[in-house]
Amino acid sequence: MAQASAVTKASVSGGQNLTRVLGQFAPLIFLFVLVVIFAIATEGRFLNPLNVFNVLRQVSIVGLMAIGMTFVILTGGIDLSVGSILAVAGMVAAIVVKGTNQNTLSLDTSEVQGFGVGTALLAAILVGILVGFLHGTVITRLGIPAFVVTLGGLTIWRGVTLILSNGGPISGFNPDYRYWGQGLIELPWLTEMVQARVPIGVPIPVIIFLLFAVLAHIMLRYTRYGRHIYAVGGNKEAARLSGLNVQRLTLSVYIIMGFFAGLAGFVLSARLNSSEAVAGIGSELDVIAAVVIGGTSLFGGEGNVLGTVIGALLIGVLINGLVMLNVSSYIQQIIIGVIIILAVAFDRYIKSRRR
Amino acid sequence: MTQPLLQMTHIVKQFPGVRAVDDVAFTVMPGEVHGLLGENGAGKSTLLKILSGAHQPDAGSIRLNGTEIQLSNPFEAQRKGIVTIYQEFNLVPQLTIAENVFIGREPTSGVLLKWGEMARQTRDLTDRLGISLDPMTQVRDLSVAEQQMVEIARALSMQSKLIIMDEPTSALSDKEVDLLFNIIRELKKQGLGIIFVTHRLEEVMEICDRITVLRDGHNAGEADVKDIGIPDIIRMMVGRAVDDLYAGQHKQHTRQAALSVHGITRRGNAQDAAAIVLNDISFEVYKGEILGLAGLVGAGRTEIARAIFGADPYDSGEVRVEGQSVRIKSPEDAIRHGIGLVPEDRKQQALFLALAIRQNMSIAALGKLLQWGTFVRESQESKLIDEYRQMLNVRMTSPEQLVSNLSGGNQQKVVIARWLALQPRVLIVDEPTRGIDVGAKAEVHALLHQMADQGIAVIMISSELPEILGMSDRIITIREGKLTGEILRADATEEKLMQMMTLARALVS
Ligand SMILES: Nc1ncnc2c1ncn2[C@@H]1O[C@H](COP(=O)(O)OP(=O)(O)OP(=O)(O)O)[C@@H](O)[C@H]1O
Numbered sequence: 001m002a003q004a005s006a007v008t009k010a011s012v013s014g015g016q017n018l019t020r021v022l023g024q025f026a027p028l029i030f031l032f033v034l035v036v037i038f039a040i041a042t043e044g045r046f047l048n049p050l051n052v053f054n055v056l057r058q059v060s061i062v063g064l065m066a067i068g069m070t071f072v073i074l075t076g077g078i079d080l081s082v083g084s085i086l087a088v089a090g091m092v093a094a095i096v097v098k099g100t101n102q103n104t105l106s107l108d109t110s111e112v113q114g115f116g117v118g119t120a121l122l123a124a125i126l127v128g129i130l131v132g133f134l135h136g137t138v139i140t141r142l143g144i145p146a147f148v149v150t151l152g153g154l155t156i157w158r159g160v161t162l163i164l165s166n167g168g169p170i171s172g173f174n175p176d177y178r179y180w181g182q183g184l185i186e187l188p189w190l191t192e193m194v195q196a197r198v199p200i201g202v203p204i205p206v207i208i209f210l211l212f213a214v215l216a217h218i219m220l221r222y223t224r225y226g227r228h229i230y231a232v233g234g235n236k237e238a239a240r241l242s243g244l245n246v247q248r249l250t251l252s253v254y255i256i257m258g259f260f261a262g263l264a265g266f267v268l269s270a271r272l273n274s275s276e277a278v279a280g281i282g283s284e285l286d287v288i289a290a291v292v293i294g295g296t297s298l299f300g301g302e303g304n305v306l307g308t309v310i311g312a313l314l315i316g317v318l319i320n321g322l323v324m325l326n327v328s329s330y331i332q333q334i335i336i337g338v339i340i341i342l343a344v345a346f347d348r349y350i351k352s353r354r355r
Numbered sequence: 356m357t358q359p360l361l362q363m364t365h366i367v368k369q370f371p372g373v374r375a376v377d378d379v380a381f382t383v384m385p386g387e388v389h390g391l392l393g394e395n396g397a398g399k400s401t402l403l404k405i406l407s408g409a410h411q412p413d414a415g416s417i418r419l420n421g422t423e424i425q426l427s428n429p430f431e432a433q434r435k436g437i438v439t440i441y442q443e444f445n446l447v448p449q450l451t452i453a454e455n456v457f458i459g460r461e462p463t464s465g466v467l468l469k470w471g472e473m474a475r476q477t478r479d480l481t482d483r484l485g486i487s488l489d490p491m492t493q494v495r496d497l498s499v500a501e502q503q504m505v506e507i508a509r510a511l512s513m514q515s516k517l518i519i520m521d522e523p524t525s526a527l528s529d530k531e532v533d534l535l536f537n538i539i540r541e542l543k544k545q546g547l548g549i550i551f552v553t554h555r556l557e558e559v560m561e562i563c564d565r566i567t568v569l570r571d572g573h574n575a576g577e578a579d580v581k582d583i584g585i586p587d588i589i590r591m592m593v594g595r596a597v598d599d600l601y602a603g604q605h606k607q608h609t610r611q612a613a614l615s616v617h618g619i620t621r622r623g624n625a626q627d628a629a630a631i632v633l634n635d636i637s638f639e640v641y642k643g644e645i646l647g648l649a650g651l652v653g654a655g656r657t658e659i660a661r662a663i664f665g666a667d668p669y670d671s672g673e674v675r676v677e678g679q680s681v682r683i684k685s686p687e688d689a690i691r692h693g694i695g696l697v698p699e700d701r702k703q704q705a706l707f708l709a710l711a712i713r714q715n716m717s718i719a720a721l722g723k724l725l726q727w728g729t730f731v732r733e734s735q736e737s738k739l740i741d742e743y744r745q746m747l748n749v750r751m752t753s754p755e756q757l758v759s760n761l762s763g764g765n766q767q768k769v770v771i772a773r774w775l776a777l778q779p780r781v782l783i784v785d786e787p788t789r790g791i792d793v794g795a796k797a798e799v800h801a802l803l804h805q806m807a808d809q810g811i812a813v814i815m816i817s818s819e820l821p822e823i824l825g826m827s828d829r830i831i832t833i834r835e836g837k838l839t840g841e842i843l844r845a846d847a848t849e850e851k852l853m854q855m856m857t858l859a860r861a862l863v864s
Pocket residue numbers: 355370371373374375393394395396397398399400401402750760761762763764765790792
């Protein structure tokens with residue numbers, strides 16, 4: 001019968017299977033090639049565990065925000081304000097933990113009494129969530145494009161940060177606070193193996209980053225919420241007619257974005273031992289680049305968090321490798337731009353072969 | 356014997372997991388309307404995409420007027436005189452008819468457009484087609500049918516020899532179909548070849564000279580239309596005889612109203628805020644009943660469905676589900692009250708084209724597949740998908756296949772499955788068999804009967820009167836936003852229905 005002959009015809013040829021597998025890992029292949037190139041060009045210095053963890057630590061700030069951005073872009077939205085959210089959240093965390101917005105490096109710390117580190121972390125995250133909620137509400141209730149709303153947010157929250165901080169940085173935190181950005185889970189065997197003079201280990205920001213990456217992946221891949229996000233990005237009208245609350249789902253991704261930007265702001269402040277009013281300026285570009293390099297479509301409905309993690313790593317590796325090779329920072333920028341375009345082109349090519 | 360206009364031989368096209376076209380031969384003579392027929396997924400669109408340069412064949416040769424040609428892209432095919440009228444039109448809505456006809460080939464003097472020249476030539480073309488449209492009208496103000504005419508005018512302006520029409524009638528009203536057929540006859544007289552794809556076999560009998568039938572990517576027969584009848588075509592398409600399309604039956608329905616609508620009124624549409632879209636609509640549907648909703652295209656059938664389903668707001672009126680007054684403000688509310696809607700436009704309103712069959716089929720019913728209220732149980736989901744794949748005979752390779760790679764009819768089946776999976780109390784189906792082949796049509800009809808048997812109230816909107824007459828227990832008609840009559844199936848005929856759809860209530864009763 002018709003059924004049976006359709007089945008016998010359904011033979012999958014090996015070549016097509018290969019491109020299908022490749023398609024899923026296009027950004028990963030790209031990353032791998034880069035690592036190999038840098039490893040050879042630096043005669044192995046690039047792969048030194050100290051350097052590897054250094055790259056990872058740098059990546060985790062952009063990476064955390066890129067996880068949130070993946071949710072936003074999957075729905076077909078965008079958030080240009082992440083750098084400013086990061087700054088305002090980091091600033092609030094600093095003020096909460098110090099109990100003042102004066103730069104207390106010069107102050108006797110016993111004069112003012114701040115709150116605990118947990119409270120500071122919570123405050124940073126709450127600020128992020130609140131900002132995301134505001135953006136999402138304006139976008140969904142007033143129907144103003146996300147691009148415009150978050151472009152406005154970009155300058156608004158930067159301004160708020162400057163007011164909060166009187167323009168200057170707030171620096172010099174207690175060790176508990178700094179631990180969140182500078183701490184390590186030590187790996188003594190590794191330290192011994194490479195006979196390093198300082199203890200080597202997995203930086204705390206990296207652990208936070210990977211933890212949330214896994215969590216976000218599970219959310220997007222295995223839950224109803226995740227299915228709904230893809231549906232909203234794929235076809236808003238069809239999503240609505242399938243009974244999804246498109247407005248609420250759209251709002252939710254800006255809140256998630258705010259959460260991640262707030263968390264990243266706290267971690268960055270801890271790592272630098274300073275909350276700067278200029279923190280994260282321009283970082284929205286790195287964040288969006290990481291998501292797009294990772295294969296997520298700016299039109300929405302296509303992509304995943306694993307790709308984003310790889311995209312963030314790719315940018316981090318690139319910057320670090322070029323610095324190690326003493327490439328001038330002007331040329332670095334050109335190379336990074338070219339690689340971003342190449343990576344996305346490669347991804348698109350492989351995907352089109354898969355169709 | 357005259358030389359064939361088009362001769363395709365040994366054409367092969369392999370997609371991942373399926374050989375869509377397998378050693379197919381296809382010949383069109385000049386001045387011939389050639390029907391290309393077959394079940395959903397038989398390979399019709401794929402063959403035509405090869406002919407229009409959108410797909411590259413893996414093997415085979417194409418000859419146009421005896422010379423072998425290569426078509427590496429749609430532009431090249433156009434230049435050689437092969438033009439496709441796409442289902443989704445390629446017109447620029449903000450531009451005028453004249454600009455659209457000449458887009459990319461505008462007559463100019465220096466850098467300036469020769470507007471007068473363009474308008475004159477466009478008018479010549481529309482005259483040739485026997486239609487009257489002002490060349491300076493913006494395309495966005497045209498109906499679907501008129502847009503199609505513009506596409507045809509553009510095809511003519513390119514000196515085409517062969518015009519491909521893939522399911523051109525599926526979105527047209529009966530009157531518009533007649534108009535299109537007149538145009539096709541006109542083109543035929545001028546010696547063009549026309550390839551015509553449809554699932555409405557009456558249309559084949561009316562307009563086609565010859566047919567080629569595909570089955571599972573192979574040639575399954577070729578014939579002169581004058582030598583055969585519809586049952587022969589069906590046998591060629593399906594490989595067996597299909598019994599009466601509307602043979603199924605369901606039990607006598609109950610007298611319990613599943614859904615009742617009282618005085619629904621909606622004012623205002625995009626063009627005219629004062630227009631009355633729905634005027635005091637009241638009716639009920641019983642559990643286990645199939646209620647036909649008939650009317651001309653644009654009469655307000657879809658608007659009724661969307662109002663009940665919460666897709667559009669309405670100004671006044673009340674909806675009751677099983678006697679309980681409910682306030683439905685969104686599709687989400689409607690689904691919570693057990694109402695489902697299969698919308699009329701599957702691409703715009705139903706499908707997630709970038710996603711796989713899995714995500715498309717289960718999206719509305721996910722609530723039933725959850726573990727701990729959040730996680731989708733994929734194994735259970737796969738079972739569900741498999742169940743509906745078999746029930747609706749969906750031609751697919753795996754649940755992970757992208758829905759955009761399915762043939763049009765199989766996409767429609769995926770949409771229907773989405774709503775069946777929800778097991779609603781009331782299911783509204785808007786043109787449920789649009790683009791579906793005869794075999795599948797009978798299957799969908801049988802399924803609707805089955806649902807009625809399970810006590811579901813079904814409201815069916817259809818532009819095909821035989822379908823309305825064949826399926827419904829009771830039929831209500833609507834004209835210009837107002838109900839104009841109600842009739843039991845036993846009393847209904849096509850003539851009576853036509854009258855109710857076109858005349859005001861006073862004249863009918
Ligand atoms: N781009 C693609 N990738 C993979 N498979 C495809 C692709 N396009 C079509 N197919 C498959 O090829 C087969 C033939 O599809 P095609 O669209 O030609 O059918 P059709 O005869 O036009 O059906 P319908 O009447 O439903 O429109 C189907 O099984 C379909 O799933």
